[in-house]
Amino acid sequence: MITILAAILVFGVLITVHELGHFITAKATGMRVDEFAIGFGPLLYQTKSAETTYSLRLIPLGGYNKIAGMEPGAEAVVNGFSTKSIPARMLVILAGSLMNFLLPIVLFFGIFAISGIDVPVNEPVLGTVVPKQAASDAGLMPDDKILAVNGQQVSDWNDLVVKLKAAGTNEVTLHVDRAGSLRDYKMKAVYNEEVQRPLIGVSPKFMKQRVGFLEAGKMSVNYTDRIIISMVNGLQKIITGKAPAEVAGPIGVAQMAGDMASQGLLALLSFIAFLSLNLAIINLLPIPALDGGHFVVLLVEAVRGKPLAPRYMEAIQMVGIAIILALTIFSTVKDITR
Numbered sequence: 109m110i111t112i113l114a115a116i117l118v119f120g121v122l123i124t125v126h127e128l129g130h131f132i133t134a135k136a137t138g139m140r141v142d143e144f145a146i147g148f149g150p151l152l153y154q155t156k157s158a159e160t161t162y163s164l165r166l167i168p169l170g171g172y173n174k175i176a177g178m179e180p181g182a183e184a185v186v187n188g189f190s191t192k193s194i195p196a197r198m199l200v201i202l203a204g205s206l207m208n209f210l211l212p213i214v215l216f217f218g219i220f221a222i223s224g225i226d227v228p229v230n231e232p233v234l235g236t237v238v239p240k241q242a243a244s245d246a247g248l249m250p251d252d253k254i255l256a257v258n259g260q261q262v263s264d265w266n267d268l269v270v271k272l273k274a275a276g277t278n279e280v281t282l283h284v285d286r287a288g289s290l291r292d293y294k295m296k297a298v299y300n301e302e303v304q305r306p307l308i309g310v311s312p313k314f315m316k317q318r319v320g321f322l323e324a325g326k327m328s329v330n331y332t333d334r335i336i337i338s339m340v341n342g343l344q345k346i347i348t349g350k351a352p353a354e355v356a357g358p359i360g361v362a363q364m365a366g367d368m369a370s371q372g373l374l375a376l377l378s379f380i381a382f383l384s385l386n387l388a389i390i391n392l393l394p395i396p397a398l399d400g401g402h403f404v405v406l407l408v409e410a411v412r413g414k415p416l417a418p419r420y421m422e423a424i425q426m427v428g429i430a431i432i433l434a435l436t437i438f439s440t441v442k443d444i445t446r
Contacts (some may be wrong), residue, residue, distance in 0.1 A: 110366050110369050110370060111362055111363060111365065111366025111369070112362075112366075113369070114362075114365040114366050114368065114369035114376060115168075115361070115362035115365045115366065116168050117365070117376070117380075118361065118362075118365045118376075118379070118380055118383065119168040119169055119358075119361075120146065120147075120168050121211075121380055122208070122211075122380065122383060122384055122387055123146055123147070123168065123169075123170065123171040124146055124171070125207045125208060125211050125384070126171070126204040126205070126207055126208055126387065126391075127144065127145075127146065127171040127172065127173055127204065128207060129203035129204040129205070129206055129207030129208075130173045130175075130200055130201075130203050130204045131144050131173050132203065133199050133200045133203040134173060134175050134189075134200050137192055137196040137199065137200060138187055138192065138196075139175050139176065139187055139188070139189055139192060139196075139200065140159055140175070140176040140177075140185070140186070140187040140188065141159070141160045141173055141174065141175050141176070142159070142160065142161065142174040142175070142176055143160065143161045143162075143163060143172075143173070143174035144160055144161070144162050144163070144173055144174075145162075145163040145164075145165060145171055145172050145173075145174070146163070146164055146165065146168070146171045147164060147165035147166060147167050147168045147169070147170065147171060148165050148166075148167050148169070148170045148171070148172075149165050149166040149167040150165065150166040151163060151164075151165055151166075152164045152165060152166055169358055175188075175189045175200070176188040176189065177189045177190045177191065178190070190415070194406055194409060194410050197406055198403060198406050201399050201402045201403050201406065202392075202399060202403060204391065204399055205387075205388040205389075205391045205392050205399055206388075208384045208385065208387050208388035208391070209332070209336075209384075209385065209388045211380075211381065211384045212328075212332045212335070212381035212382070212384050212385050213328045213329055213332050214328075215328075215377050215378070215380060215381040215384075216327070216328035216331050216332060216378075216381055217324050217325055217328040218377070219374055219377060219378065220319055220323075220324035220327050220328055221319070221321055221324040222374075223316065223374055224316045224317050224318040224319055225316070225317055225319055225327065226314035226315070226316065226317075227314060227315055227316075227317045228265065228312040228313070228314055229265070229312055229313045229314065229315055230264045230265045230266060230312070231253070231264060231265060231312070231313070232253060232254040232255070232262045232263075232264060232265055232267070232268045233251060233252070233253045233254075233265075233312070233313050234248060234249070234250050234251065234252045234253075234254070234310050234311075234312070234313070235250060235310075235311050235312050235313035235314055236250060236310065236311040237249055237250055237252075237309065237310055238309035238310070238311075240309075241298070241307070241308060241309020241310075242295040242296060242297055242298055242307075242308040242309055243293075243295060243308040243309045243310045244309055245295070246282075246293045246294060246295040247293055248282070248284065248293055248295075248310065249286065251286075251287075251313075252284045252285070252286050253284065253285040253286075254268050254282050254283070254284055255283045255284065255285055255290075256282070256283035257271040257272060257275065257280055257281070257282055257283075258271075258275065258280055258281055259281070259283075265312045272297065272306070272308060273305060273306070275297065275306075276297065276306055277296055277297050277298070277299055277306050278296065279294055279295070279296050280294070280295060280296070280297070281293070281294050282294075282295070295308055332381075332385065335382065335385055336385055336389070339385060339386060339389055340389065343389065356439060356442070357436060357438075357439030357440040357442065358436075358439075358440065359440060359444065360439070360442070361383065364379065365379060395428055395431055395432070396424040396425060396427050396428025396429075396431070397424075397425055397427075397428025397429050397431070397432055398428065398432070401424070401428055405421070405424065
């Protein structure tokens with residue numbers, strides 16, 4: 109039940125925010141929006157205000173804005189999508205992803221302002237021991253205090269890092285204090301290509317530090333920026349074949365949402381923020397039927413001075429839908445087999 113509710117919350121928030129971006133900018137540029145819908149499938153609730161019908165549907169895995177005159181081959185109508193300037197149409201197309209970029213900033217700001225930030229404690233005490241890494245295989249556990257490396261006394265965490273780095277991939281002996289019991293552990297660090305240095309798979313302990321609203325705002329922007337850069341670099345490696353394509357479909361995302369919800373509200377909000385950035389970046393890819401694909405079509409129209417013929421637009425849409433369907437099936441199969 110927790111997984112189901114968490115999945116509904118995650119998909120609901122992401123879809124609502126994304127479609128709200130399209131909706132607000134469409135209205136702001138004078139476009140007629142016939143329907144604003146969250147979810148698809150059987151209708152749960154519907155109401156109408158002025159020219160727009162607002163719908164809530166059963167399956168929370170999608171949503172849409174039915175903007176007048178936006179369908180390929182649709183006739184030009186008053187205040188329709190095709191009657192507006194190219195910059196206005198580009199704004200509407202990009203607004204969904206822009207909202208998905210803004211959502212994490214808001215969420216991280218709330219998290220930092222309410223709960224503070226995690227600051228590493230500069231003591232040679234293990235906070236996390238990564239499973240199936242050198243330290244874990246040797247028998248080290250969280251809260252172990254490292255007293256010495258190869259007989260050399262360790263004063264703090266930074267000193268521990270320096271001594272382990274100096275040892276490279278050679279075998280090291282760590283003298284450890286575990287709740288008053290002293291013992292030696294032998295291990296060899298493994299060179300990590302991503303960070304380009306040997307690692308044994310440990311991290312320090314962290315403590316919470318309160319921050320002011322101004323600092324929380326600045327940190328939320330910087331943190332979001334770092335995540336975007338990391339995601340783009342990861343996507344580039346996948347496209348170039350330098351990293352495996354680890355993808356998750358609706359089932360995988362729902363399972364992860366349930367796991368995060370079991371860890372608490374803040375963990376779930378962080379997950380929504382990460383997923384929102386992922387959705388924004390993926391949506392900007394120049395794939396037909398995605399926002400990035402629509403944007404490319406508008407660029408072509410701007411260069412040509414006239415829109416593509418309806419038959420070409422319909423063909424592009426069909427190709428995009430086929431690609432998205434294939435990716436969805438692939439990721440769902442991966443979820444099930446995983």
